[in-house]
Amino acid sequence: HGEVFFIPPDLLHALPPMSARLPTLQVERVPNPPVMRDDRDALARDVFAVLAHLRRNEVRAKKGVLAKHELARLGPRLAGSQRPQRMRFLHRVCEEANLIRRREGVWEPTDEAAGWLKDGPSARRRALYHTWLEDQDWNELCVMPGVRCENTGWRSDPVLARKGILHHLVKCPMDIWLTVRSFVDSVHDVDPDYMRPDGDYDSWYIRDAQTGHYLMGFHNWEKVEGRLIQYLLECPLRWLGVVAVGYLEGEGHACCFRLTDLGAATLGLREVEEGSPQRMIVQANLEVNVSLEASWYERFLLERFARWVGEQHEVARYVIDGESVRACLDRGVTVNQMLTFLRRATGGNVPAHVLQSLKLWARATF
Numbered sequence: 001h002g003e004v005f006f007i008p009p010d011l012l013h014a015l016p017p018m019s020a021r022l023p024t025l026q027v028e029r030v031p032n033p034p035v036m037r038d039d040r041d042a043l044a045r046d047v048f049a050v051l052a053h054l055r056r057n058e059v060r061a062k063k064g065v066l067a068k069h070e071l072a073r074l075g076p077r078l079a080g081s082q083r084p085q086r087m088r089f090l091h092r093v094c095e096e097a098n099l100i101r102r103r104e105g106v107w108e109p110t111d112e113a114a115g116w117l118k119d120g121p122s123a124r125r126r127a128l129y130h131t132w133l134e135d136q137d138w139n140e141l142c143v144m145p146g147v148r149c150e151n152t153g154w155r156s157d158p159v160l161a162r163k164g165i166l167h168h169l170v171k172c173p174m175d176i177w178l179t180v181r182s183f184v185d186s187v188h189d190v191d192p193d194y195m196r197p198d199g200d201y202d203s204w205y206i207r208d209a210q211t212g213h214y215l216m217g218f219h220n221w222e223k224v225e226g227r228l229i230q231y232l233l234e235c236p237l238r239w240l241g242v243v244a245v246g247y248l249e250g251e252g253h254a255c256c257f258r259l260t261d262l263g264a265a266t267l268g269l270r271e272v273e274e275g276s277p278q279r280m281i282v283q284a285n286l287e288v289n290v291s292l293e294a295s296w297y298e299r300f301l302l303e304r305f306a307r308w309v310g311e312q313h314e315v316a317r318y319v320i321d322g323e324s325v326r327a328c329l330d331r332g333v334t335v336n337q338m339l340t341f342l343r344r345a346t347g348g349n350v351p352a353h354v355l356q357s358l359k360l361w362a363r364a365t366f
Contacts, residue, residue, distance in 0.1 A: 023186075023189045023190050024190065025168055025171050025172075025186045025187075025190055026182065026186050026189075027172055027173075027178040027179070027182045027183050027186060028178060028179045028181075028182035029173075029176055029177065029178060030177050030178070030179055030255075030256050031177065032177060032246070033177065033246025033247060033248065033255060033256055034246075034247070034248065034249050035246060035247040035248070035249065036244060036245070036246050036247075037238060037244060037245050037246075037247070037254075038238075038241075038244035038260060039080050039238050039239055039240075039241050039244075040241050040260070040262055041079075041121060041124075041125060041241055041262065042079040042080035042239075042241070043080060043090065043093070043125075043128060043239050043240055043241065044121070044124045044125055044128060044241075045079040045080075045292070046077075046078050046079055046080055046090055047090065047093065047094055047099065047116075047124075047128065048117070048296055048299075048300070049074055049077040049078060049079075050066075050074065050090065050091075050094055050100065051094075051099060051100070051109045051113050051117070051300065052077075052299075052300060052303045052308070053070070053073070053074055053077070054100060054107050054108055054109055055108075055109055055300070055303060055304070056303060056304075056327070057070075057073075058106055059106060059107045060105060060106060060107075061102040061105050061106060061107050065088065065091050066087075066091055066107065071087055076310075077308065080239065081239075085143070085235065086235070086239055088143075089138075089235075089236065089239060092135070092138055093128050093131055093132060096131050096132075096135050096138070097112075097116070097127060097128060097131040098110055098112045099112060099113040099116055100113070114297065114300075117295075117296045117297040117300050118295070118296075118297045120274050121272075121274055121293075122265050122266070122272055122274065124296075125240070125241060125262065125265075125266050126266055128240060129240050129242065129266050129267075132162075132236060132240060133159065133162055133163070133166075134159060135158070135159070136157075136158065136159055138158060139156065139158040140158060140161070140162075140228060140231055140232060140235075140236065141156050141158065141161065141195075141206075141224075141228055144227065144228065144231040144235075145209065145231075146208070146209050146210070146223075146227055147206050147207065147208065147209055147215065147223070147224065147227065148206070148207045148208075148209050149204075149205070149206050150205035150206070150207065152205045154203055154204050154205060156195060156196075156204065157195065160194075160195055160197070161194065161195035161228065162232070164191065164194030164195055165187070165194060165229055165232055166267070167191075167194075168183075168186070168187055168190070168191065168194075169237075169242075169243075169259065169267075170267055170269060172259055173259075174258075174259045174260075174261070174264050174269065174270070175258060175259070175260070175261065176258055177246060177256045177257070177258045178256060178257060178258060179255065179256050180229075180230055180233060180245075180253075180254055180255060180256060180257055181255075183229065183233075183257070184222075184226045184229050184230065187225075187229060188221060188222075188225070188226065192218075192221060192225065194225070195225065195228070201216060201217050201218045201220070201221075202216050202217060204216070204224075206224060208223065230253060230254070233245060233254060233257050234253065234254045237263075240263075240266070241260065241262045241263060241266065242259070242260065242262075242263035242266055242267065243257045243258060243259055243260060243263055244257065244258050244260050245257045246258075275293050277293070277294055277295050278291040278293055278294045279294070279345065279346055279347050279349075280294065280298065280302065280342075280345045280346050281346065281349075282320075282342060282346050282349070282350050282351060282354055283351070284351040284353050284354065286319055286320040286321065286354055286357060287317060287318070287319050287320075288302065288306055288317070288318040288319070288320065289315050289316075289317055289318075290302065290315065290316045290317075290318065291314060291315055291316075292311070292314045292315065292316060293314070298345050299316065301341055301345075302318060302341070302345065303318070304328045304331070304333055304338075305320060305324050305325050305327075305328035305333070305338050305358075306318035306319065306320045306324055307319050307320075307321060307323075307324045320354065320357070320358070322361045322364075325338070325358060325361045325362070326361065329362060334362075335358055335359060335361075335362035338358055339355055339358060339359075342354070342355075
């Protein structure tokens with residue numbers, strides 16, 4: 001944004017110290033907003049729902065994403081927003097993290113998915129976060145509303161942009177509401193070229209979606225760089241549980257944000273204590289209650305022969321019925337394997353009636 005001068009090292013020591021102070025990040029604190037959105041671990045829970053759905057159902061792979069009717073079937077299980085942009089993001093993270101794959105025209109969980117399910121909550125969140133952070137082919141600049149990127153040969157680096165914003169985000173105080181406006185303005189003053197290290201504001205062909213005008217030149221920074229910061233805070237960083245965002249009544253865009261405790265743990269700024277794994281509870285009416293803090297891998301195995309019916313008060317509820325058991329038997333799982341699993345997952349506390357029902361359904365199948 002002006003002339004650049006190079007000072008040879010042998011002359012630099014002879015110059016007086018620089019008197020001008022470099023700008024520093026300045027963010028404005030605000031009271032709690034009237035409307036708050038904190039996704040916490042909703043994305044990880046929705047990844048689990050996708051894996052369980054693909055495990056139980058043959059889902060054809062069409063156009064590289066889950067079909068709309070499959071997403072509709074998943075709807076009751078999803079913990080986060082079902083907006084199309086977030087659903088594309090959910091699918092992208094699943095595939096990019098190598099948790100799902102297309103095999104012979106069908107979506108299925110991968111072997112790596114088992115390892116992810118065995119991880120603790122913090123490790124699962126970090127895995128999804130780093131998958132997004134390092135994804136070179138998912139470019140928020142070209143998917144956020146309000147702008148249209150034209151494919152004329154230029155290319156921005158989405159990883160550079162994300163890391164540029166996160167470099168400043170980690171300097172913000174935790175668990176305190178800060179205005180989005182002050183954060184955007186501060187990045188403008190401190191690090192305006194966070195995604196254009198060469199300072200080139202004239203060769204990226206980006207149009208305003210409403211007016212159709214090209215957004216070239218540094219004077220359009222607010223409509224490109226500033227808008228991207230707002231989008232990263234409101235969408236991917238919120239979806240990943242890194243930040244919570246706040247809104248004024250009736251406003252469409254977030255006015256403030258805060259770095260959450262889970263977000264600080266994901267970014268490596270603090271540790272979050274994790275509770276010890278809890279056992280499943282199998283009741284005589286063939287209902288199984290599983291704490292959401294229990295092993296996700298054990299829940300994944302349970303879903304081979306138990307039907308998910310809902311979640312309430314941080315507990316997932318399942319029902320074992322004849323249809324689910326027969327479908328599991330058809331996939332090659334034996335009744336003895338089911339019984340062994342239930343005894344292990346409950347610490348041996350399985351009602352005799354439940355064991356007898358599984359054996360009767362198995363006999364009726366053959």
